[in-house]
Amino acid sequence: MPATLTQLLARPELGLRLLTPSSVGELDAPLAWAHSSDLPDPTPFLAPGQVLLVTQPPEDAEPYVQRLVEHGIAAVGFGTEVVRDGTPATLIEACTRQGLPLFEVPYRTPFIAVVRFVADRVAADAYARSTWALRASRAISLAALRPDALGAVLSELSRQIERPVALVGADGAVARSHPSGSLDARARRALSEAADPLLRSGRRAAGTVGTDAGPFALQTLGAAGRLRGVLAVGSDGLDASAQQVVTGVVALAGLALEQSRAADAARARLRTAVWRALVAGEAAVAASIAEPVLGPLPHPPLRVAVLHGPAIAAAADWLESNADGFFARDGQEIVLLGDDAGVAGVAALAARFDLRGGLSSSTALDALPAAVAQAQTARNRANADDPVPSFDDLAAAGMLALLHTPDARAVAETSLRPLVAADPSLPRVLRTWLDADGVYDVAARQLGMHRHTLRARVADAERLLGRDLASFAARADLYAALRASA
Known part of the structure; x- marks a missing residue:
């Protein structure tokens, strides 16, 4: 290890003498270097842990020593009989008060001898650490x-x-x-x-x-x-x-x-093969392939989850250690197959890896293609607030809930554009009329207008749209457009 002040003072050929009490400072702390300077403030040229060698007594010892202590100087050596005989008492007292070790360097001992001792120990320590690093690296490489x-x-x-x-x-x-x-x-x-x-x-x-x-x-x-x-x-x-x-x-x-990536890739390919066998209706074949390596397949009733996103590879790695049910990569998607408990963590998985997906209704193994279609339909409804919607919720919302897509909105806005251009309030009037099952008296009261006025507004809409709203099909189409654009 590097030299310490205790080791430096113990060298008989140097003849150094500690002037401050042995309880002052850290005598066994490693010394980074030794440097000589008689500048009034040498701290800009020194680093913490160094020994400062001086021959010129400072004019004001207290602030001088305080600056050295604040800079992290390890000790001060005063060379006697160069500028003056002996070490100034004011310097000894200031070092004692400030907790900075002070030693005396006799005239016969050149500063370079002190510097060389410290430098040799620093170099020896650096060599020893480098040698250790080489040995350690070799042992680790053999391991x-x-x-x-x-x-x-x-x-x-x-x-x-x-x-x-x-x-x-x-x-x-x-x-x-x-x-x-x-x-x-x-x-x-x-x-x-x-x-x-x-x-x-x-x-x-x-x-x-x-x-x-x-x-x-x-x-x-x-x-x-x-x-x-x-x-x-x-x-x-x-x-x-x-x-x-x-x-x-x-x-x-x-x-x-x-x-281990090659083995992981082989397992991933095996999972994909098992999944495709299941979708193809070859449940017995899929189970026989999966059992020895992946374990038994989950038992029906089952739910299918389909997830996609840029981090599906990382998600697949995570699932390898954490999945409760069966999972596989199929193209740019991850599919998960399990019971309600097995797919309960799908939302947390999606949040962890910023994925989007959908969840099917409960299904049997022989109906997996339909379940996959359900999960993909639900996935198309995913958003930041609901990253993994369930097909059950989608089905419960009814057919009109499917209109809330960008494509449906674009078609609806195009078909309603003549109405909006002629009268921006006309879509609201028509929506109220249709919600009232086309009964003019009821809708007119809700809109606060006369029923004959409402009939005239509906006739205007028929003219603008170029269609007769007397038929159910025409009304249903218009209602769907109004719902999609809302």
Whole structure:
């Protein structure tokens, strides 16, 4: 480690003598460097943790020493018999009051000897840390050759840096921690909560979090848009060499996780094949394929959920560890198949990955194509307030609820344009008349006009629209347009 003031004072060839009490300052703190300067204020040219060597006594010792202390100077060495004999008593008293160690450098000891001792120890420490980093990186690289490469790498990293290490999976839960038992439930929960926004962002990112086990540095693993997890490393007191080792582990852990992508891709293809067999009516074949690898398929009655969005790949990774029912990717969609309990978390999944979708009514396996069509119809009604509407709700709202789409609105506004151009109030008059089942007396009272006036307004509408509103079909078409444009 770097030199300390205690070690510096102990060198007999230097002949240094501590002038302040041994209780003043931190004599065993590492020294960053040693520098000589007789400037009235040398702090702009010094860094915290350094030793200042002087020969010129300051004119006003108190503010001079105070500036040094505020700047983080570790100690002051006064060279005697250069400018004056002995060290000024005012400087000794000021250093004692301010808590700054002061030692005397005899005339026979050149400042460069003090500087060299500190520099040699700093260089030796840097070399030792670099050597350690190389050994640690080699040990971690060898660990990556073991059968459980990821677990071995994280365990070796924890051993080398002597700090806890954890891996938060793509599902946001702590999947591994080393050494075993180093994280209690509160610490694991804190890591999961801190990793969650990093995973949700879908981008490579880093962060920090404090836990009962100490502070942790967080780093995402995997490519943007397909994050594989978050590496959490105990960061208390890590120096640059340890950080270098951790950076190498981030790359190795990411590589180890990517190596599992081929197996994940094979499982995804198997899920897609099972789903397409189910839709094709081959339930027995689908069940026999799924059972050995994916487990048993859910039993009817079932509901189908269809989801789409830019983050479906990340959602599929999350479902691999968290899905209660069956799921598969089919093109640019994720389909989920399960009972009411199995699809209860679809809305939360959509919110987590910013997806949109729809949910079918309960169905049997032999009616899956119709259920998929229901889920897709409901998906077309999804919005920010209701990202996963249910087909049951859509059906309960009736046929006219289907008119609330951009396409229906565009057609309705085009067909009603002659009415609006002639009289902007005419659509409201017609809507009231139709709501009154075409009964002129009832509608006229609601509108506050004479029934003959209302008949004239309806006749104007027939002329503008070029259609006879005496038939049910014409009235129904007009009513649908009025509802869609509302």
